[in-house]
Amino acid sequence: MSELFGNEAWWVIILKALLVFVVLVVFTLFNIWFERRVVARMQHRVGPNVWGPFGLLQSLADGVKLALKEEIFPKHAHKVVYFIAPVIATIPAFLAWAVIPFGPEVTIPFTDTVTPLQLTDMPVAVLYILAVTSIGVYGIVLGGWASGSTYSLLGGVRSSAQMISYEVAMGLSLVAVFIYAGSMSTSEIVAAQAEDTWFALPLLPSFIIYMIAMVGETNRAPFDLPEAEGELVGGFHTEYSSLKFALFFLAEYINMVTVSALATTMFLGGWRAPWGISQIDGANEGYWPVLWFLGKTLLFVFLFIWLRGSLPRLRYDQFMKFGWKVLIPASLAWIVVVCVMRRLIIDDDLDPTKILVVAGVLVVALLVVQFIPERRTPAVEAPEPDAFAGGFPVPPMPGKQPVAPSGAPVAPSGEKEA
Amino acid sequence: MTAVTVVFAAMGLVALVSAFLVVTSDQIIHAALWLVVTLGAVAGLYVLLAAELVAWVQVLIYMGSVVVLLLFALMLTRTPTGPGSATVTRNQPLATVVAGATTVALGAVMWAGFGGEVIDEDEVRVGTAARLGDAIFRTWVLPFEVLSVVLLAALVGAIVLTRRGER
Numbered sequence: 001m002s003e004l005f006g007n008e009a010w011w012v013i014i015l016k017a018l019l020v021f022v023v024l025v026v027f028t029l030f031n032i033w034f035e036r037r038v039v040a041r042m043q044h045r046v047g048p049n050v051w052g053p054f055g056l057l058q059s060l061a062d063g064v065k066l067a068l069k070e071e072i073f074p075k076h077a078h079k080v081v082y083f084i085a086p087v088i089a090t091i092p093a094f095l096a097w098a099v100i101p102f103g104p105e106v107t108i109p110f111t112d113t114v115t116p117l118q119l120t121d122m123p124v125a126v127l128y129i130l131a132v133t134s135i136g137v138y139g140i141v142l143g144g145w146a147s148g149s150t151y152s153l154l155g156g157v158r159s160s161a162q163m164i165s166y167e168v169a170m171g172l173s174l175v176a177v178f179i180y181a182g183s184m185s186t187s188e189i190v191a192a193q194a195e196d197t198w199f200a201l202p203l204l205p206s207f208i209i210y211m212i213a214m215v216g217e218t219n220r221a222p223f224d225l226p227e228a229e230g231e232l233v234g235g236f237h238t239e240y241s242s243l244k245f246a247l248f249f250l251a252e253y254i255n256m257v258t259v260s261a262l263a264t265t266m267f268l269g270g271w272r273a274p275w276g277i278s279q280i281d282g283a284n285e286g287y288w289p290v291l292w293f294l295g296k297t298l299l300f301v302f303l304f305i306w307l308r309g310s311l312p313r314l315r316y317d318q319f320m321k322f323g324w325k326v327l328i329p330a331s332l333a334w335i336v337v338v339c340v341m342r343r344l345i346i347d348d349d350l351d352p353t354k355i356l357v358v359a360g361v362l363v364v365a366l367l368v369v370q371f372i373p374e375r376r377t378p379a380v381e382a383p384e385p386d387a388f389a390g391g392f393p394v395p396p397m398p399g400k401q402p403v404a405p406s407g408a409p410v411a412p413s414g415e416k417e418a
Numbered sequence: 419m420t421a422v423t424v425v426f427a428a429m430g431l432v433a434l435v436s437a438f439l440v441v442t443s444d445q446i447i448h449a450a451l452w453l454v455v456t457l458g459a460v461a462g463l464y465v466l467l468a469a470e471l472v473a474w475v476q477v478l479i480y481m482g483s484v485v486v487l488l489l490f491a492l493m494l495t496r497t498p499t500g501p502g503s504a505t506v507t508r509n510q511p512l513a514t515v516v517a518g519a520t521t522v523a524l525g526a527v528m529w530a531g532f533g534g535e536v537i538d539e540d541e542v543r544v545g546t547a548a549r550l551g552d553a554i555f556r557t558w559v560l561p562f563e564v565l566s567v568v569l570l571a572a573l574v575g576a577i578v579l580t581r582r583g584e585r
Binding site: 160 | 478
């Protein structure tokens with residue numbers, strides 16, 4: 001961790017805070033446009049292409065339009081809480097970026113001041129990110145409750161239950177990174193990946209679990225149950241309009257970028273150039289790393305959009321079952337494996353061939369387990385579906401053959417009609 | 419008196435006042451929200467005491483999960499949440515007695531353990547993860563394990579309570 005953190009001039013801190021804010025807002029505007037264009041391309045449409053080059057200014061126009069809409073306070077809303085909730089949702093989203101490293105130490109143009117491209121850092125930086133994002137849940141719970149509408153309340157409860165559940169899996173998947181890097185500070189984790197390799201490779205299971213958890217955490221498709229239109233209208237922000245709605249929207253998009261940036265920092269080497277470019281002199285110095293960082297982050301954003309464009313929404317109980325019964329036990333087991341491996345590697349009791357052999361045996365064992373036939377309970381013979389149960393024509397249940405394809409009722413009509 | 423002392427006193431005051439509002443507030447949701455303020459102020463105290471890890475864990479677990487679950491329970495059940503909802507139980511005198519006894523006991527323990535201890539402000543020892551891990555899993559491992567058994571018992575108890583209707 002650089003000595004400069006916490007000992008910088010006040011104007012440097014203000015400048016960096018302002019830059020982080022501007023970057024996030026612009027990134028949000030860009031992402032809305034990016035998502036619309038990419039999804040449009042995936043659906044053989046054109047997408048917004050009128051305002052500005054390639055339609056880039058579309059989100060700006062939409063933002064202005066949103067700001068000019070009428071502010072509505074529902075009759076049954078709890079006024080104070082209703083007003084504060086979007087603010088509570090948005091502020092933590094910005095706060096999380098205080099410890100995200102954009103690049104190495106650089107000189108500020110036109111001055112001699114050297115500063116790291118990161119607002120600040122602390123020994124428990126990643127824990128800090130998890131903590132402030134968990135504060136954002138309050139915005140959603142309170143917004144849903146204070147609206148005084150059933151749809152909002154149910155959406156808020158769903159959304160926060162989902163965020164709390166997937167936060168556990170997310171935190172657990174990051175534990176392996178802490179063990180590997182020996183630190184919770186973001187800049188030190190990036191430095192550890194420079195010495196070692198990108199943690200996505202040795203910690204592949206953690207990386208996969210993190211990627212699933214981050215989609216669940218941000219309430220994005222295919223895990224966007226909180227705003228399942230068919231069931232809940234719009235979720236917790238059903239009753240919100242104008243700028244208050246815009247704040248919720250902003251928070252959601254910033255959270256998406258936050259988890260992407262965290263994934264980049266934790267697993268993909270942070271601001272360090274990818275292999276190949278990294279060998280070029282000066283690729284990891286000066287302002288170039290910002291480019292690599294934003295590129296990798298954008299890769300994750302694209303992943304989000306790709307998922308949204310291709311996967312249908314999960315059912316709520318399946319989703320919760322997946323989080324609690326698959327992701328969390330899997331990450332716990334993986335943490336134990338990582339602890340043992342790490343200890344053995346540090347003590348030099350382990351050579352890579354042994355790891356490969358053990359891994360190979362495990363994979364083969366897993367495959368064999370897949371092929372052991374399960375003992376099936378004898379299938380109960382399903383009763384013949386009655387196409388006229390209760391006197392009305394009913395379609396057959398899934399997997400059943402429709403009766404009497406000729407269209408004639410099976411039962412004599414006299415018995416049915418009487 | 420340094421700036422740290424002033425901020426520490428202010429945080430302590432916020433924690434005390436909001437804790438008082440938790441127990442006196444008329445609506446149960448307001449009580450829960452004041453509890454958030456109390457826990458946040460306590461997290462601030464931890465930061466001032468250079469216990470970074472404990473502070474953020476406090477925010478993550480207590481503010482981010484425990485109170486949110488509490489709010490869930492209030493919103494999803496048919497608990498009355500209007501005015502007067504926080505004072506419907508008649509257990510207030512009993513609660514006062516229990517809280518008073520706990521305060522006296524905890525205070526006595528603190529006094530007996532750390533009474534007269536002077537903390538040198540110049541020699542700040544930051545409460546990092548390594549230091550905390552050392553303290554919990556080396557020095558205080560027995561109390562830690564006993565506590566985890568208590569938590570396990572609470573967990574089992576909750577499951578038993580929720581499944582009671584099925585038999």
